[in-house]
Amino acid sequence: MQAEHPTKLLIVDDLPENLQALNAIVRGEGREIFQAGSGEEALALLLQHDFAMAILDVQMPGMDGFELAELMRGTDRTRQIPIVFVTAAGKELNYSFKGYEAGAVDVLYKPLDARAVKGKVQVFVSLYEQREAVRRQVEALEEARREQERTLAQLNAAQTGLQRALAMRDEFMSMVSHEMRTPLNTLYLETQLRKMQLERGNMAAFGAEQLQRMVARDDRQIQSIIRLIDDMLDVSRIRSGKLSLRPGWVELSGLLRRLVQDLTPQAAIAGSSISLDAGTPVSGWWDEFRIEQIVVNLLTNALRYGAQKPVHVTLRVEPEQVRVEVRDEGAGIAPELQEKIFEPYERGAGNEAPSGLGLGLYISRELAQVHEGTLAVRSMAGEGAVFTLTLPRRDAPPA
Known part of the structure; x- marks a missing residue:
């Protein structure tokens, strides 16, 4: 997890040798250290990265550590970053009170105790990594919930589609039965009528003019049935991708x-x-x-x-x-x-x-x-x- 999501730390000091010394103390596996030589450089980095904590030198030319901390506390993006002040000034200047008032979690005096600094950094790094792990878990759970909702919506849509398909099938079968019954009933009645005339020996009912009308009626009914069958075959060809042309x-x-x-x-x-x-x-x-x-x-x-x-x-x-x-x-x-x-x-x-x-x-x-x-x-x-x-x-x- 750490290799994929390195924990970022910010150290700010106007003296390169102090930055180098702090870097040597706080570096560790899975950590990425960013250095700034002024408050302005630090602000630029704070707007680009999410830091687990910031270690600020109090006494810097231009924007000092307290001013930088005030700006950080006034911005939503940086408000929650833990701040640790370091200073070479004597304790009699009461920088601790001013530092806590500025929102710092601790104030360290030079010369620094390397083990104490490492311990404090480890505490804040661990807290940050735990928060990030929880945040990622919450995001994963939220994504899983959204995916579950999408799957449920797809299942509901599939169920609705299936119900509609079943309703369409039943309606289709009803329509086919009705549409085919009409010409078939006509053919059946015509056949029964002719059978009755034959049984009675009424051959006059089968004269040339009467036969022409019979054949015409039969042809219309047969063509109706053929059209229905052709339509159903065409739908089957369309849905199977087998509908072809003969240009x-x-x-x-x-x-x-x-x-x-x-x-x-x-x-x-x-x-x-x-x-x-x-x-x-x-x-x-x-x-x-x-x-x-x-x-x-x-x-x-x-x-x-x-x-x-x-x-x-x-x-x-x-x-x-x-x-x-x-x-x-x-x-x-x-x-x-x-x-x-x-x-x-x-x-x-x-x-x-x-x-x-x-x-x-x-x-x-x-x-x-x-x-x-x-x-x-x-x-x-x-x-x-x-x-x-x-x-x-x-x-x-x-x-």
Whole structure:
């Protein structure tokens, strides 16, 4: 301990030979001796180091020992340092009284008794080292307490996270059951109806027009189930770091026209419409399937939460990037929810009960980031929301 934390002693005397003699008396293992030839030099050292004690010569030119002691007692940093005065003056000058009055713990007269000086120094050094050892132990205990608090906070956070994960798991399983039960129930009822018609021999129920409607209904329900499964698989790929792209040369304005055309019937059913502003053709190296997935998610959300008002799609072409904006005229998104909606299993409240697993925006943002792009939202209450997909333009496949 002493090698790591040497005990520092200060001796002050204007005569070099006295400093040398005092140094020889008080030096010892684990001690570091600092010497000053004046009160001014001593003050400079006192401001830089923590001393176990100070031995001051009383009679010095300029600032004497008593003045230096008064300054030390008036400063918080040096107030607690034990002071021992040494003087060559006779005892009849009553320096002892003045020294104790100045705050000294002892006054020694020259010629010094080396053994007495060593004994006194050893007492104060031992007291200092004990105090320092206690202080370090207290600091170590305080650090251990803080570390314990940090660990406890981490455990509490982990427990909260675990509880939230369990709640999310239960909610997720409930959502999956609900979302898959709807198309499966429809398929089951359709199957039972056909079985009943076959058992009754009612083959007229399976005419060309009726079969077309049956196949269309079956296809919609099957596609709903496939989308749910694909979303769950995408989340699994994202979390395992296995989500990859298959980039190809894509003409974006044509892709947007096709998607808007495909979703126009769905918009009509929802009492809405979709407009497109994508007059500037632009091509780049993107994964067409994944870009389509993002845009379909954004359009589906806009129709769901757009209050049956028109949805607008805009393609903006810039030198180094393209931006696809999907804007609705719904109720908007509160500021505190604008990042939360990109978390998995978060579902907004629109005109009807929320549907889906709440994975669309989460997957879409991850897909944008894998393209080295971004997906962001801006919204104000009562003014709808604008989702912006930004993609980098490249004339060659990404590395």
